Amino acid sequence: MKEKFQQILNNIKKELIYLGNEVEHSLRQAMKALERQDTKIAEMVIRSDREIDELEVKIEEQILELLALQQPVAVDLRFVVAALKMNNDLERIGDHAVNIAQTAIDLAGESYIKPLEDLPRMSNLACSMLHEAVNSFIHLDSELARAVCQRDNEVDQLYDQVVNHLIEVSQKKPQKLKQAFALARVARDLERVADLATNLCEDVVFTAEAKIIRHGFDV
16 A cells, blocks of 8 residues: 555656646747747647646646545645645646747737847746756755745846836837737746746745745744
């Protein structure tokens, strides 16, 4: 029974790592589509979201089965609870990638209101946070997880910078107002990805240390 339990746990962990890598790839591809105005890449991101959704459901079913039949305790229980939350957060990151890909399609062929400089910086930072969040999960490295959480403020600052600049530029180019709103939504998607990466890291700390650190708590 214990061997079967450990096998299921290991499988859940492997599939969560795979899901994390898939959503990071989708996010990077979506931003590439936006920067290059490449609708083919954008369409590939949108199509691949079905696989991400199916994997999220598969992982959730395994977790719920484990809770029902194996009744984990202590660190195993914390892992299972955190895995359930992480599974949902990773799927949501995939949804944000789809949003960005759809914006790339909507804006294809238009000259951008301003050069895409800050958005790629936001994307690189958010993707880096996501990548390191997955690494912290692989190794249950709470120190790395805490470091990733600290970087969320950088993304928030870039988000404010992007939005404020878009408002400023759109006042001078009112005909581009709709596009400015669309690019601001991309910035919002990236800001939410960073938030979700932070959530993942908070769950790693919970699993490794039995401490809740979200909302500024550290108990």
